[in-house]
Amino acid sequence: MTLASQNSDPETTAAPYGLANPDVSIDDPASDSPTDTLLTSILDVSEDDLNYQVSQMGQPPFRARQLWRSLYYEGAQSFDEMTTLAKPFRAALEERYRISPIVPEVELRSADGSTDKILFKLQDGELIETVLMRYGLDGHRRARRTVCISTQAGCALGCTFCATGQQGFRRQLSPGEIVAQVLHMRRIIRSENAELIAAGSAKKDEVTEITNVVFMGMGEPLANYNNTLSSIAVMNHAQGMNIGARHLTVSTVGLVPEIRKLAREPYQLNLAVSLHAPDDESRSRTMPVNKRYPIARLMHACRDYVETTNRRIFFEYVLLDHENDTPEHAKKLAELLNGLMCHVNLIPVNPTEKGPYSRPNDKRSALFREVLTKAGIANTVRQEKGIDINAGCGQLRAHALDDAVEAAE
């Protein structure tokens, strides 16, 4: 959740970035021809089903493996590119499927070149947002390329600080629509890397591919549980995208039954819980989901999650001036998290033009942090400058979450 656009209108989100960088050339992987738009995306065919379909087309099993590799390892954008497959087989695939179910509609790049945001159009016209974040080497931290992806068009959960929530729920994204966002961003990174290598600025083993994926875009991933998990299976597949589960972070507002379910899944994912307040009264003010799953119930599920998985949980906490940022709030938070294997990610809010919240000053943030640190609660705070969270959606939080995961590794 919560890349969650503060403002999804492409015209206004363009404001802090300027026009899409003309150097970013993104081939449209899905033509809009009338017949093509009627075809199912092959990215929505599961591995088992793909094996079956390929055998039904009279092909031996290894052809399905070649096809899988072309789609997810090589990232082919057309069946024609799949030269390991015989021409008649490629033609048969072309008749049945299209490849990508998403088409870039608006492409934006931050002034410092570190962040791209793309508004994608889905086959039925729905729009979703995806963000690509580039980090250089930073002290002991390696270079990273992180994609922040959406899992739903719209969202039903209605958090008051989030424009996606205010727009309501449109529909679930399919596994192919989720995976296609990462494939698209990987193409951008691969093309940048190829340019660096061609220019002699880097060697092949020095460039960075997509390293991390955070499920923090539009929608609540755990409210689209099965499709989110199917997309994770594809991203994590060793013969495909091969992104380690520890580099995949699912962010949730705290859907208790799904957190419990996730604990039993075979993936060593990171789980991030948006807490934002240490008591029910203040949390319910901004997050209606708290009425359904109050803090005590949520924390119980979180403690069980840690016990079952033996993995820490990341808690996100946006600091809102005089709303949830007093030392008393910090003390309550420390009590709540006492003894729990976790990491708190503090994010001083960037005030929105129309929003009711303002950013606490550095002294207040430091005081809050001090209380947590004294209580032995691991935490990081990110002071982001240069990214306008209003128009940049939750990308500030996605950056911060990514930093926190990295710091805790």
Ligand code: SF4
């Ligand atoms: S869960 Fe809340 S913050 Fe996330 S997209 Fe939905 S309404 Fe927005």
